[in-house]
Amino acid sequence: MQFKEIIGQEKVKQQLVQTVKENRISHAQLFLSPVGSGALPLAVAYAQYINCLDRKENDSCGVCSSCRKYERLIHPDLHFSYPFFASSSIKTAVDVLDDWRNMLLQDLYFDMDIWRSKLEAANKQANIPIGECHDIIKKLSYKAFEAQTKVLIMWLPEYLDKSGNALLKLIEEPPANTLFILVAQSQDQILTTILSRTQIVKIPKLTGEEITNYLLENTGVNQNQAIDYSFLADGNLIEAKALAADIQGDSSGVFTSWLRMGFGNKVPDLIDFTDEAAKWGRENQKNFLKYGINYLRECCLIISGAEALVKLPPLTMETAKKLSEHVLTLPMAEAIITELEKAHYHIERNANPKILFLDVSLQLVKIIRFKTLPQGTQYIYN
The missing domain is CATH 3.40.50.300 (P-loop containing nucleotide triphosphate hydrolases)
Incomplete structure (x- = not known):
């Protein structure tokens, strides 16, 4: 070597x-x-x-x-x-x-x-x-x-x-x-x-750019996928390679579309999404939920005025800023993260993915559309 x-x-x-x-x-x-x-x-x-x-x-x-x-x-x-x-x-x-x-x-x-x-x-x-x-x-x-x-x-x-x-x-x-x-x-x-x-x-973590370049040169992913997997791996090349081998599609685009469905109360679309997510396989489902958790944590930084600390790539960053400015508040983002973490926990323990993703989708509608947060969380208007 x-x-x-x-x-x-x-x-x-x-x-x-x-x-x-x-x-x-x-x-x-x-x-x-x-x-x-x-x-x-x-x-x-x-x-x-x-x-x-x-x-x-x-x-x-x-x-x-x-x-x-x-x-x-x-x-x-x-x-x-x-x-x-x-x-x-x-x-x-x-x-x-x-x-x-x-x-x-x-x-x-x-x-x-x-x-x-x-x-x-x-x-x-x-x-x-x-x-x-x-x-x-x-x-x-x-x-x-x-x-x-x-x-x-x-x-x-x-x-x-x-x-x-x-x-x-x-x-x-x-x-x-x-x-x-x-x-x-x-x-x-x-x-x-x-x-x-x-x-x-x-020895520090690898940078997002280093992992992105590695994925582009050594795997069959496209640029958007490489950037998403690099963000999700957070400096861990082992995890980035596993993601490139398991996940298909645009994680950022799929996740933000899911949030928009919840904001628009588009229940038929959410049901279609649930049917599709149930076919991904458990590792892909876990990785998707993990991506969503990391993405929303970056949104929390934007909402809190710490935009300089955000590690999202430029195109994803633009979408995250719009969501953070016009849709999400800090309590809402934290409430959704809690739901995603619970879903990740249950997926690891072989929960029925169709039922689980439908439940999380309905929770998105309650939190984003109707501003109904879990008990004990105080909603703060912008």
Whole structure:
């Protein structure tokens, strides 16, 4: 994995390259990022750059013997640790290393749900157990086989329980030329004893433009769909790709049309919409409702005078401003969000989609057309 293959994160790439050029590589680093931002690909590309035999100005060469082994994730001095489901036959991460490598070679952007689907989880809880900690200590006690620096990349150290304290001395005083890279999503869930011994590298969410461009170049969606999915994913490339694979149509246009039907009290049209929505499939229905929740939250920002914080694309922004100025008020938007959140909850639990969408549609009419808000909500006129 080379830096050039990673989507966005130019500032972080430059920062990592600079640490190598200036020979100030911290021996224990924590790559902290939201899900789907590319922290794991960055960790692999960083390790490859450190051990490249013919480094270029801003990237590894990609053709030396070290880079070729890194590309296939088979370099003898590159080690991985990650949560897994322990059993009588699976005691350390090495026991599922082939599954791990195959998944990474297919796509370096994944989350715990995707990794879980590759394993036989049954009803077990994933973790990084004490046996894995002892195996890490054993592996890193050996001299490097051929690289200048041994690298251990631990994905999701949040899954270390108290047994992770067995790694403290190794992390604090590692053997010479050893690099730990912990790739995490939640700083609060990491053992404080480990956290205090690492240098944190914060990796931001991907921008909407970066995700939009990726979808346009790598999927079959059109520009409007790419912009909508990028907005809905909110910097998470994994979710954006899932949306592009599952959702069909213009989310923004369909949702605003639904609101207009409610405002116009067009019950026959709402019934037709309900029939159509019932055919989408549960994942598409959940994504549609989630889009509506995010869209209305942006409308709340407009209504509140915080338009500068709104992340909607230009065309969608224009429609949202009209709705916010002429139709919606803050209590109305909040009431609709509540209804959509309840609908999303029930869809996840296999509610009948036809009945559910008809009920939500009628609630839209009450809230938007007749200004009837849930009990306890005070309506404020513009």
